[in-house]
Amino acid sequence: MASGSSWGRWPRHEQRLIALTNRFDALPDSQPMLPFGNGRSYGDVCLNGGGTLLLTRGLDRFISFDPVSGVLECEAGVLLSEIIGLTLPDGWFPAVTPGTALITVGGAIANDVHGKNHHRVGSFGHHVIEFELRRSDGQVLRCSRDCNPEWFCATIGGLGLTGLIRTARLQLRRVPGVWIGGDSQRFPNLEAFFELAENSDAEYEYTVAWLDCANAGSKLGRGIFMRGNHVQHDGAARAIAPPRTLPFTPPISPINGYSVRLFNELYFRRPAAQSSKTLWHYQPFLFPLDGLLQWNRIYGPRGFFQYQCVLPGSVTDETSALQEMLRRIARSGLGSFLAVLKRFGLKPSLGLLSFPRPGATLALDFPNRGEATLQLLEDLDSITRAAGGAVYPAKDARMSASSFQHYFPQWQQLRPFIDPGFSSSFWRRVNTSTT
Amino acid sequence: MNRIVIMGATSAIAEATARRFAARGDALFLVARNAQRLQAIADDLQLRGAHTVHRFTLDASDLDRFPAMLEAASAQMGGIDAALIAHGTLSDQLACQASTDLLQREFATNAVSFMALCTHLANRFEAQHHGVIAVISSVAGERGRQSNYVYGAAKAAVTAFTSGLRQRLYPLGVRVVTIKPGFVATPMTAAFKKGVLWASPAAVAKSIVHAMDTGAAVVYTPWFWRPIMWIIRSVPESIFRRLKM
Numbered sequence: 108m109a110s111g112s113s114w115g116r117w118p119r120h121e122q123r124l125i126a127l128t129n130r131f132d133a134l135p136d137s138q139p140m141l142p143f144g145n146g147r148s149y150g151d152v153c154l155n156g157g158g159t160l161l162l163t164r165g166l167d168r169f170i171s172f173d174p175v176s177g178v179l180e181c182e183a184g185v186l187l188s189e190i191i192g193l194t195l196p197d198g199w200f201p202a203v204t205p206g207t208a209l210i211t212v213g214g215a216i217a218n219d220v221h222g223k224n225h226h227r228v229g230s231f232g233h234h235v236i237e238f239e240l241r242r243s244d245g246q247v248l249r250c251s252r253d254c255n256p257e258w259f260c261a262t263i264g265g266l267g268l269t270g271l272i273r274t275a276r277l278q279l280r281r282v283p284g285v286w287i288g289g290d291s292q293r294f295p296n297l298e299a300f301f302e303l304a305e306n307s308d309a310e311y312e313y314t315v316a317w318l319d320c321a322n323a324g325s326k327l328g329r330g331i332f333m334r335g336n337h338v339q340h341d342g343a344a345r346a347i348a349p350p351r352t353l354p355f356t357p358p359i360s361p362i363n364g365y366s367v368r369l370f371n372e373l374y375f376r377r378p379a380a381q382s383s384k385t386l387w388h389y390q391p392f393l394f395p396l397d398g399l400l401q402w403n404r405i406y407g408p409r410g411f412f413q414y415q416c417v418l419p420g421s422v423t424d425e426t427s428a429l430q431e432m433l434r435r436i437a438r439s440g441l442g443s444f445l446a447v448l449k450r451f452g453l454k455p456s457l458g459l460l461s462f463p464r465p466g467a468t469l470a471l472d473f474p475n476r477g478e479a480t481l482q483l484l485e486d487l488d489s490i491t492r493a494a495g496g497a498v499y500p501a502k503d504a505r506m507s508a509s510s511f512q513h514y515f516p517q518w519q520q521l522r523p524f525i526d527p528g529f530s531s532s533f534w535r536r537v538n539t540s541t542t
Numbered sequence: 543m544n545r546i547v548i549m550g551a552t553s554a555i556a557e558a559t560a561r562r563f564a565a566r567g568d569a570l571f572l573v574a575r576n577a578q579r580l581q582a583i584a585d586d587l588q589l590r591g592a593h594t595v596h597r598f599t600l601d602a603s604d605l606d607r608f609p610a611m612l613e614a615a616s617a618q619m620g621g622i623d624a625a626l627i628a629h630g631t632l633s634d635q636l637a638c639q640a641s642t643d644l645l646q647r648e649f650a651t652n653a654v655s656f657m658a659l660c661t662h663l664a665n666r667f668e669a670q671h672h673g674v675i676a677v678i679s680s681v682a683g684e685r686g687r688q689s690n691y692v693y694g695a696a697k698a699a700v701t702a703f704t705s706g707l708r709q710r711l712y713p714l715g716v717r718v719v720t721i722k723p724g725f726v727a728t729p730m731t732a733a734f735k736k737g738v739l740w741a742s743p744a745a746v747a748k749s750i751v752h753a754m755d756t757g758a759a760v761v762y763t764p765w766f767w768r769p770i771m772w773i774i775r776s777v778p779e780s781i782f783r784r785l786k787m
């Protein structure tokens with residue numbers, strides 16, 4: 108048994124670790140088990156307290172790549188960053204990337220991850236052509252839109268519970284090179300954000316906003332809107348500095364109300380927040396946090412919580428729900444260091460339990476201050492529930508079973524597809540009966 | 543471009559090393575006993591940039607087929623410039639104490655097959671007046687410990703054998719590199735940090751490639767095993783025999 112935690116570093120669980128190295132092997136006889144990729148989920152969807160984790164990073168081989176069609180087949184433990192390394196020289200890029208490229212293909216499918224281009228291309232599952240699912244009874248199911256389609260949809264966003272994804276075939280997208288061209292601008296309030304989103308979503312593939320979550324009053328809802336497209340640029344790609352690593356966990360987190368307010372103020376005021384024409388390397392634009400490995404240590408030994416919700420409805424509904432959240436957060440004094448806001452597109456997700464749906468999605472992180480933080484998140488849940496929204500399981504470590512079942516009313520439909528040898532800490536938590 | 547034979551190509555260290563060779567466009571000839579795994583690794587290395595990747599299925603105990611294997615490698619790559627010998631099993635010490643059959647098999651796999659393959663390679667490289675033979679030995683071969691002295695004895699044989707071979711081939715411009723890894727973590731456990739003494743196969747691979755490029759003699763990887771093993775070798779037997787390790 109080894110003690111392990113996910114990216115939020117809370118909760119910690121004891122679990123048996125089994126490293127997979129050969130995709131042809133049958134699953135070990137060690138139930139209940141759960142695949143574990145690169146550990147970038149924040150909460151406990153990738154943990155299995157008292158059970159077994161199948162570590163998939165050893166399944167990291169490429170199987171085939173066609174530089175004409177952009178179809179890549181690989182084992183499920185390959186990282187998106189490794190795909191980029193292989194295919195970008197030929198002008199191909201993953202169609203969907205979340206805020207980090209350090210995630211496995213299997214994890215991307217199991218959480219049906221989304222990126223800054225959701226409004227244009229949907230989520231990761233939309234670009235999966237096919238995958239192989241290894242079940243604990245020894246079967247291997249080929250799943251695609253045409254072959255075992257119900258398994259295909261159950262596994263996309265299926266939180267790793269339907270079996271081990273051992274290989275996947277992905278459709279990549281053409282890009283002219285490493286550059287992203289676009290701009291960034293400050294906005295004073297949420298109304299201005301929605302106007303910017305409305306005007307940008309047609310013209311820009313990537314749109315995202317940073318939101319100041321530490322300051323209330325007249326500053327409520329201010330932020331910076333960034334947008335960009337892959338562009339052709341002849342300038343030689345200057346070398347991107349290799350990532351640094353936060354070398355240790357500070358005994359007391361430097362993230363507190365004061366530092367968060369100061370950081371947010373400075374971040375908002377920095378000159379680059381307003382720039383008309385900017386050329387970014389894809390790395391800092393798409394994966395800003397990959398430049399500092401182990402950045403999650405900054406939150407100290409108690410770890411932190413992510414809270415990502417989607418709030419559906421008209422712009423007016425979304426605005427009022429967001430305002431309520433921001434006021435509640437400001438009142439708590441627990442401020443979020445980094446808050447990210449984006450409007451999802453209308454493309455329906457394929458997965459049975461996929462998170463993305465039309466609406467505004469807000470992602471926040473909070474240092475773990477125990478009861479106070481949990482209470483704040485509970486309050487945010489009541490706002491999300493009232494708005495008819497949902498919380499993202501991949502980022503969650505604490506939502507109640509009743510909240511989950513409210514957010515994902517179809518959750519019971521996953522049951523027949525869950526491998527009887529599989530389970531997760533998350534699933535056991537949200538799967539309890541509620542009255 | 544180098545033409546490289548890799549024996550035990552499905553081992554974690556060999557695969558990590560092969561990826562570095564592939565990235566710089568070397569021609570590879572992979573040898574292992576599991577054809578299915580070999581195919582998966584060959585496909586991967588081809589995509590990662592290897593000039594060519596050939597496969598040969600062989601069990602390390604099948605010494606009689608070594609010449610044919612090297613002949614195939616030479617024919618398919620148009621010659622051999624280097625070889626990495628990386629196969630092996632981590633012997634189950636307690637089982638070996640109970641069975642001398644198993645003991646012999648373990649010694650055959652971890653020592654005799656190494657020496658046989660080195661001999662064929664040495665004669666070939668001696669004739670062509672160049673070549674690099676890199677052999678994965680182990681820090682375990684430096685001093686027998688009760689927890690794994692069967693494995694340690696086999697690796698001690700490999701270390702002594704390659705030391706002599708290195709002298710024999712040095713004047714001819716052929717290099718023999720003895721690699722002594724310490725604890726190597728499987729790459730998959732990276733998310734659950736082990737102690738500071740554990741190195742990843744990727745880190746070990748990097749030093750193997752460097753050693754083969756420069757023709758180093760004995761490489762501890764990571765480097766800190768050199769002073770650690772110096773200390774362990776220096777402990778007097780009167781004290782060492784009382785230790786539990």
